[in-house]
Amino acid sequence: MGIVKLIEHAEAAPEVRAVFDEIMHVRGTDWINNFWKALANDPALLRRTWENAKQVMAPGALDPLVKEMLYIAVSATNGCEYCIHSHTAAGRAKGMSDAMLMELMAVVGLANQTNRLAEGLRIPVDPQFK
Amino acid sequence: MGIVKLIEHAEAAPEVRAVFDEIMHVRGTDWINNFWKALANDPALLRRTWENAKQVMAPGALDPLVKEMLYIAVSATNGCEYCIHSHTAAGRAKGMSDAMLMELMAVVGLANQTNRLAEGLRIPVDPQFK
């Protein structure tokens, strides 16, 4: 069980409902996932977070599937259960295969390993990299 | 200063020198960066880590630049100075522009933010994501 109430569309204040409607419109879905229902306890936080996510995850210099995979890489590193599930689903909807997911995880594993070797041995950065 | 000696090519044992030579050959460079010089204190660890990195970062279901960016995303999340510098250099050598790097960081920032909102509010995973 969560820490705060999940606010449903039917009971939401107008400014919350407006964000919910926009989320469903942009995504072409007819339901709202729990993340937004929880943030709805603070309508300003809900609005800001949605605006940010919409802009950051949109196509730009990087394509949206690469962005989903970067998001998953961070979430796996942090061990965020909710985010791993929701963004793996989003990645798959954008074309991520099991083979791509497994390679992504192999890179995440390698980076977490070598990050600690570099940190633990306090290896000085080569001047060539600066 | 690091925790262990950095072992130079000239003074390295043959099994270390063999890995160093392979690294330079595969990468088409004439120098070895400090990460490998530090691992050389344990030749078996050096050999295993190089074999893994070579295989994981090679082209596969994901292309090498995407893999570099995933690696940077993890390293920024963990705050690993050495790894951020070395893999940003590697990413740039493979075509990562400043615009791509900044978008990568925007996703890393967003994911670290929303990871904590999801974890901190203990938001239950929607059945649709499982």
Place this chain on the structure above:
Amino acid sequence: MGIVKLIEHAEAAPEVRAVFDEIMHVRGTDWINNFWKALANDPALLRRTWENAKQVMAPGALDPLVKEMLYIAVSATNGCEYCIHSHTAAGRAKGMSDAMLMELMAVVGLANQTNRLAEGLRIPVDPQFK
């Protein structure tokens, strides 16, 4: 299921029971939560941890509710399920409203985001801050 047995008051050794009794007395409750029952497998660890928590969380230069909120901020950052639940309950008992909790989480989210932007871009500290 946990990794170690939860030790109940009725079966506890005298030095464990003494800590349990003090916890209930100081808090004005008639039950012991699982955290302390697990630590009771090492009576010295139980005693030290309770003494520390009692002193650190007491009123001082900061008031106890601010301390609970700092504790929650760390626990959300680390993703500690047990600690989020137990200290959110403690915070609420000391007057933390849902609005306060949501603002707390907004700060935690922001800090986790900007921490990674600063770390990932290796931004040098301004001399004015030192």
Place this chain on the structure above:
Amino acid sequence: MGIVKLIEHAEAAPEVRAVFDEIMHVRGTDWINNFWKALANDPALLRRTWENAKQVMAPGALDPLVKEMLYIAVSATNGCEYCIHSHTAAGRAKGMSDAMLMELMAVVGLANQTNRLAEGLRIPVDPQFK
């Protein structure tokens, strides 16, 4: 040295300069710290991050000094050098004494300790906390 160029006011594009001017106006200062100069490499990221920070850190259900302390608690947990320096300076400007800072750190230390005891022993959450 950082990973990207620090963009100065004199050379900044108009949309960057507009954010820089607003930051100095809101804070009543005549200089811009490096964090914003680095984000200026992506003007949209700079704008979004500033808008968020301005709103999240403003007075609300929590007062601004409490918010600064929550921010410091997260930054100390993540080990973000830049953020610790910049927000300790901000906290002090808002009235945080050394005694308050030391108590803050004592709570951060305690929470990081007990988070791992709870996680490492996989202690089940008491039904009373849910």
Place this chain on the structure above:
Amino acid sequence: MGIVKLIEHAEAAPEVRAVFDEIMHVRGTDWINNFWKALANDPALLRRTWENAKQVMAPGALDPLVKEMLYIAVSATNGCEYCIHSHTAAGRAKGMSDAMLMELMAVVGLANQTNRLAEGLRIPVDPQFK
């Protein structure tokens, strides 16, 4: 539920089955735990990870039980549920008592506490330690 299918021995490709058989042979068991069944979605990742684990956890300059305890210390710090359970079981099979586990956790707790005090206060490293 996991993110990928758990691949059972009966349905596994020959190169996966070869790793599974070796795991059971080396460990003297007649079952495969879920970690390997999940990695089997990428046979090369399965093979590499098993080879590494086998070599790293083998007797060397450190004895295998110390290595299991180091592994548990990392896993408790990262809050990895799966790894805590599997390596606590492995540690116990190698002779780790409850008293040893509790002392291990006390060190993990202390280190996580003092790590944040040192990082949060940005304490400069004494020249004597370098």
Place this chain on the structure above:
Amino acid sequence: MGIVKLIEHAEAAPEVRAVFDEIMHVRGTDWINNFWKALANDPALLRRTWENAKQVMAPGALDPLVKEMLYIAVSATNGCEYCIHSHTAAGRAKGMSDAMLMELMAVVGLANQTNRLAEGLRIPVDPQFK
């Protein structure tokens, strides 16, 4: 530069000086490292942290060198520069060789890698481990 003043023995209040003297006596040294000089800004925190460290790191079910190595494993995982330097020095003083340190780091690297594979793939814990 640190966030707080480092308090020297000559200028310390009597209750701080008493802890400093005890540290030098127990360790058989004639100097105090910066960690304690920083904590001295809060004499109660200094006293509590020293008492805890003294008790936790003492011989018990685990020997002191194993405890130092567990401490290093946590510090490398967290990337705490101060703690890595100070406890590597302590470990070496207790007999840790370079070969032992490198194996320790290999385990730390492996655990950080496999922790993320297990978390990222949300691998369910086998009933046999519970």
